[in-house]
């Protein structure tokens with residue numbers, strides 16, 4: 001019903017007000033906590049255009065050609081990919097860490113699979129929100145700049 005959706009949206013809005021994007025020591029832009037976030041709490045949903053896997057592959061090539069480099073594509077499962085390049089929220093700015101303070105989970109809500117980022121540790125004000133991208137290994141390696149003690153060295 002309208003009422004509960006509005007309440008949910010406001011809760012979501014107030015939650016996202018406790019996040020801000022800023023320059024990151026890891027890479028370019030990152031997402032930071034502007035209020036304390038506690039272990040287990042919902043942080044943000046990865047919002048964007050839901051597209052099929054085949055279309056995502058085409059867009060990936062297009063973004064590569066346009067020099068956009070790694071894109072804001074987040075694979076949900078074999079069929080669905082979320083593309084936050086043209087429309088999305090600040091979740092697109094979350095960087096990878098080998099010692100992250102969040103985890104990205106796939107949940108089903110309103111009959112659709114969604115990517116939700118939860119805090120796996122307490123997060124202090126000013127701390128960068130990160131999760132493990134869990135990229136599959138590839139031949140062309142991307143050096144990881146997370147700076148964690150146990151950094152794996154590469155994103156993929």
Ligand SMILES: Nc1ncnc2c1ncn2[C@@H]1O[C@H](CN(CC[C@H](N)C(=O)O)CC2CN(CCC(c3ccccc3)c3ccccc3)C2)[C@@H](O)[C@H]1O
Pocket residue numbers: 024026027028029030067068069070071072085092093094095096097143144145146155
């Ligand atoms: N631990 C790490 N170690 C090393 N590298 C890391 C780590 N974590 C994340 N990264 C890097 O961040 C990527 C993930 N990224 C997370 C956020 C990112 N920090 C950012 O600042 O956007 C989202 C993608 C970055 N891309 C930017 C496109 C942007 C653009 C294109 C050209 C020039 C400037 C900017 C663009 C802008 C408008 C429209 C379309 C594209 C999307 C990874 O694929 C990796 O390259």
